Amino acid sequence: EAHAPDLDGLASLNLGVLCIHGGRYEEAQQCYEDALRQFTMVRNEAHRLASLYNLAYLARERGHMEQSLVLYEESAQLARHVGQADIEIGARGGAGLAALALGRGDDATAAARAVDRLLGPAPSWFQGRELAEALCILETLHRGVLDEAQSRFRTALEAAEQQEPYRAAWLVAEVGPALARAGAHDTWDLVEYYRGRVKELGYEALERRYASLIREKPADGHGAD
Numbered sequence: 001e002a003h004a005p006d007l008d009g010l011a012s013l014n015l016g017v018l019c020i021h022g023g024r025y026e027e028a029q030q031c032y033e034d035a036l037r038q039f040t041m042v043r044n045e046a047h048r049l050a051s052l053y054n055l056a057y058l059a060r061e062r063g064h065m066e067q068s069l070v071l072y073e074e075s076a077q078l079a080r081h082v083g084q085a086d087i088e089i090g091a092r093g094g095a096g097l098a099a100l101a102l103g104r105g106d107d108a109t110a111a112a113r114a115v116d117r118l119l120g121p122a123p124s125w126f127q128g129r130e131l132a133e134a135l136c137i138l139e140t141l142h143r144g145v146l147d148e149a150q151s152r153f154r155t156a157l158e159a160a161e162q163q164e165p166y167r168a169a170w171l172v173a174e175v176g177p178a179l180a181r182a183g184a185h186d187t188w189d190l191v192e193y194y195r196g197r198v199k200e201l202g203y204e205a206l207e208r209r210y211a212s213l214i215r216e217k218p219a220d221g222h223g224a225d
Helices: 005-021 025-041 045-061 065-082 085-101 105-119 129-142 146-163 165-182 187-201 204-216
Strands: none
Touching: 005 025, 005 045, 005 204, 025 045, 045 065, 045 085, 065 085, 085 105, 085 129, 105 129, 129 146, 129 165, 146 165, 165 187, 165 204, 187 204
């Protein structure tokens, strides 16, 4: 009503994030699309990038991998153009995860290598890094190097937990079962622990995801190596 599209867009963007945490994906979609329209109208490239990036994340959470891959690649290109290195890393990580889900192993490997180059030797934590770390962990597992994957997972999880519990819980849900299936059976203990954390913190979408993971857990906690 005040004709303030920047504020309208920011409110929609942040409301979309809250909707995702609550598992209200249709509402999140509407919020992000509204934010994208507003920021495109006022030519705010940084916030338009944030809207695209969140739309890519939402598409992946909803299982729309092809759409997610396209949006993440567009986000990575725009992030490089406007100099947003953190978002470029997260977007390339998300694109690699989508490629992995689509069975495009070579594309996922290329994305993981690009992410490692962009991260550098001693990166600080930032929002979206969990996507990059998840990709590198799963790609390492795909190559059959369990020890390296476990080490990277432990380091990333500790950093994520210090930053925001949601990021840590998301990372465990994303890579924990794959680590357990590869032989790191104690990872199921982390799955159980974070299942309680997400319920306590009210992350409804992750709570449902953890409930599904627990149903898939082998009776002995191991499963096939």
